[in-house]
Amino acid sequence: MAHIKQTIGNVEIFVIHDAEIALPVTRSFPDVPVEAWAPYQERFPEAFSGADSMRVHFECYLVRSQGQTILVDTGLGSSNTNPGTVINVGGGTEGELLSHLQSAGFQASDIDTVFLTHLHPDHVGWNVTRSDAGESVTFPKARYVGNQADWDAFDTPKDSEVFGYDWWADTMTPLKRLGVLELVTGETQLTSEITAIPTPGHTPGSMSLAITSAGEKAFIMGDVFHGPAQVTESDWVFHYDVDPDLAVQTRNRMLDRIEAENAAMAVCHHSGFGRVIRVEGRRYWQAM
Ligand SMILES: [Zn+2]
Ligand SMILES: [Zn+2]
Numbered sequence: 084m085a086h087i088k089q090t091i092g093n094v095e096i097f098v099i100h101d102a103e104i105a106l107p108v109t110r111s112f113p114d115v116p117v118e119a120w121a122p123y124q125e126r127f128p129e130a131f132s133g134a135d136s137m138r139v140h141f142e143c144y145l146v147r148s149q150g151q152t153i154l155v156d157t158g159l160g161s162s163n164t165n166p167g168t169v170i171n172v173g174g175g176t177e178g179e180l181l182s183h184l185q186s187a188g189f190q191a192s193d194i195d196t197v198f199l200t201h202l203h204p205d206h207v208g209w210n211v212t213r214s215d216a217g218e219s220v221t222f223p224k225a226r227y228v229g230n231q232a233d234w235d236a237f238d239t240p241k242d243s244e245v246f247g248y249d250w251w252a253d254t255m256t257p258l259k260r261l262g263v264l265e266l267v268t269g270e271t272q273l274t275s276e277i278t279a280i281p282t283p284g285h286t287p288g289s290m291s292l293a294i295t296s297a298g299e300k301a302f303i304m305g306d307v308f309h310g311p312a313q314v315t316e317s318d319w320v321f322h323y324d325v326d327p328d329l330a331v332q333t334r335n336r337m338l339d340r341i342e343a344e345n346a347a348m349a350v351c352h353h354s355g356f357g358r359v360i361r362v363e364g365r366r367y368w369q370a371m
Pocket of ligand 1: 201203285306323
């Protein structure tokens with residue numbers, strides 16, 4: 084499988100595909116009438132799999148900067164690492180992160196830092212591996228960086244019920260038990276080229292990576308956007324946004340910044356990098 088690779092100054096970024104599903108647009112965006120999607124289905128056919136169905140990717144990003152190898156999110160996971168995942172989120176889909184990591188030329192042991200944009204189940208699926216010997220971290224040399232506000236929000240039995248299974252016990256509490264979890268607040272530098280920045284709304288502790296190298300800029304943004312249409316329709320609310328108003332504010336703030344800085348952008352549920360362009364005054368996603 085060909086791997087998308089993007090270079091931002093001296094930083095190398097590989098898109099590592101974990102999984103893909105088809106989801107009805109009316110389930111992802113219950114307040115948006117189905118006919119409002121038509122112009123985006125025409126403009127971005129690759130993002131849809133039918134008249135009312137969007138292709139939802141589960142992508143991870145491997146970032147190399149200044150000798151550090153950073154994995155952004157760990158995807159949907161598999162029934163081995165996370166027994167509930169394939170049934171409840173992925174509709175029977177098994178994540179393929181590890182084999183795609185390998186075919187891109189990397190091993191799990193190459194990862195220095197696992198950066199978790201937020202702590203929803205489809206972004207932490209491969210955190211932990213289970214075998215007869217017990218549970219262990221899937222990326223044995225990595226520290227795992229997550230956000231304190233997401234930890235505080237989801238570390239309750241109630242929130243496991245939202246997704247129908249206890250992803251938290253499967254994928255997050257083991258990190259704490261094994262002593263590899265680092266919870267951060269505010270801006271946090273990962274290398275001098277890469278900074279984690281707060282982009283809350285989708286979840287309270289959602290973070291993005293701001294990458295600046297040799298005069299070039301990019302943002303990897305987790306679930307600030309769910310597909311290219313939201314670059315134009317930034318007030319469309321995604322079903323799982325925890326604080327929809329704040330999510331809209333964050334989306335608009337990031338669009339202003341990406342446009343002003345002429346930055347590249349990537350998200351987790353649509354594949355590849357894009358830029359923000361203007362057509363007749365409106366913003367649109369343009370794939371790079
Ligand atoms: Zn999410
Ligand atoms: Zn997600």
